[in-house]
Amino acid sequence: MSAISNPMDHGHDHGHEPGLHHQYEDMAQQSETYIVGMWTFLVSEVMFFGALFLIYTLYRWNYQLDFYIAHEHLDVKLGAINTTVLLFSSFTMVMAVQSAQLKNRLKVMGYLAVTVLCACTFLVIKYFEYKSKFADHLYPGAGFADDAVKAFGNHALENGHVAVNMNHAQLFYGLYFGMTGLHALHIIVGIGVIISLIRLWFNRANTVIHDYVPTEMVGLYWHFVDLVWIFLFPLFYLMPLPR
Amino acid sequence: MANSAAHTHEHHIVPTFTYVKTLVALIALMILTVAVSYVQIPAIGPISGTVANQVVALAIALVKAFLVVTIFMGVKFGTKLIKLWAILGFIWVLLIFGILGDYTTRKYEMAPSWDSQSDSALPRVAPDEPKMPRTNDLNVKIRD
Numbered sequence: 001m002s003a004i005s006n007p008m009d010h011g012h013d014h015g016h017e018p019g020l021h022h023q024y025e026d027m028a029q030q031s032e033t034y035i036v037g038m039w040t041f042l043v044s045e046v047m048f049f050g051a052l053f054l055i056y057t058l059y060r061w062n063y064q065l066d067f068y069i070a071h072e073h074l075d076v077k078l079g080a081i082n083t084t085v086l087l088f089s090s091f092t093m094v095m096a097v098q099s100a101q102l103k104n105r106l107k108v109m110g111y112l113a114v115t116v117l118c119a120c121t122f123l124v125i126k127y128f129e130y131k132s133k134f135a136d137h138l139y140p141g142a143g144f145a146d147d148a149v150k151a152f153g154n155h156a157l158e159n160g161h162v163a164v165n166m167n168h169a170q171l172f173y174g175l176y177f178g179m180t181g182l183h184a185l186h187i188i189v190g191i192g193v194i195i196s197l198i199r200l201w202f203n204r205a206n207t208v209i210h211d212y213v214p215t216e217m218v219g220l221y222w223h224f225v226d227l228v229w230i231f232l233f234p235l236f237y238l239m240p241l242p243r
Numbered sequence: 244m245a246n247s248a249a250h251t252h253e254h255h256i257v258p259t260f261t262y263v264k265t266l267v268a269l270i271a272l273m274i275l276t277v278a279v280s281y282v283q284i285p286a287i288g289p290i291s292g293t294v295a296n297q298v299v300a301l302a303i304a305l306v307k308a309f310l311v312v313t314i315f316m317g318v319k320f321g322t323k324l325i326k327l328w329a330i331l332g333f334i335w336v337l338l339i340f341g342i343l344g345d346y347t348t349r350k351y352e353m354a355p356s357w358d359s360q361s362d363s364a365l366p367r368v369a370p371d372e373p374k375m376p377r378t379n380d381l382n383v384k385i386r387d
Contacts (some may be wrong), residue, residue: 035325047339050335053336064293087269088266091315095262098256231304233273234300238276238280240300243291
């Protein structure tokens with residue numbers, strides 16, 4: 001922005017690009033720097049979620065049947081709807097970025113608003129999922145086993161005895177709430193970031209109107225959140241029967 | 244570097260139809276992965292049916308992830324440096340998963356009496372399992 005407001009900032013002759021900051025040679029170099037910076041952040045996020053997926057893999061490998069019976073209580077239909085909602089929000093996000101490239105301000109704001117709506121829909125569905133788990137006492141903690149046996153029903157019993165190890169079932173729900181909860185936290189952060197972006201576009205801020213890349217960077221974050229869910233959905237909702 | 248970047252990155256606007264096609268493919272794959280989860284794939288040689296089902300589910304997830312990264316995140320249209328960064332992220336995940344190798348080389352040990360009594364948040368002692376070493380074995384002086 002300083003490049004526009006104060007031409008004295010840089011002595012060389014490419015001030016004609018209004019979105020160009022003075023430390024960069026040209027727009028291509030600036031865009032590449034921005035996007036590589038964003039990817040560096042995303043790689044750190046990949047490592048963060050990667051460790052959680054590793055924990056999941058290890059316990060799932062050891063306690064296959066207990067995890068399977070615990071997972072039967074998740075609602076595949078709601079999970080599938082949520083996946084669709086997130087995939088669609090990724091599409092509207094990418095359309096917002098394309099509109100930013102075409103400098104169509106109203107379209108950018110429209111697509112971003114739809115993206116926020118999808119994100120809120122996701123959270124509302126997630127709320128109802130969590131609520132039903134809490135109603136059945138399927139969250140880790142003291143007293144889990146008695147209530148969980150009732151919730152699991154006949155699957156948990158074998159000749160009248162409890163066939164599921166409740167510690168392992170608790171572990172499943174610990175991972176479920178931990179991983180989907182952290183994912184939901186990323187959605188909440190995303191909603192905040194996208195609303196700030198809408199505000200910048202609404203105010204015709206120089207940061208966004210001369211250069212589409214800041215909008216693209218918010219898009220990269222949003223697609224990453226979608227990416228995590230693409231793996232969470234089959235791993236938690238669509239477990240194959242151990243046999 | 245700036246010149247090479249300029250060729251590939253400047254003013255590349257992806258047509259809307261490409262994005263629509265990607266979205267349709269992603270939703271179709273989502274439906275496919277749900278449908279496959281209801282089918283019990285039979286064992287193939289040494290590979291059990293469970294593993295086969297899981298491999299199919301993860302393969303579909305990987306295709307979906309590939310579509311999101313290449314098209315929605317625009318890595319396909321990005322510079323070489325951006326491609327390198329995106330690939331590095333997934334190499335990191337593979338490195339993290341290398342830790343699993345450690346669990347195959349040693350006995351999987353549970354916390355004391357983890358399995359003996361299912362419903363208690365209090366510390367437990369299992370009757371069958373070896374007791375914790377007595378304090379004297381650890382060369383610790385017992386406080387009065």
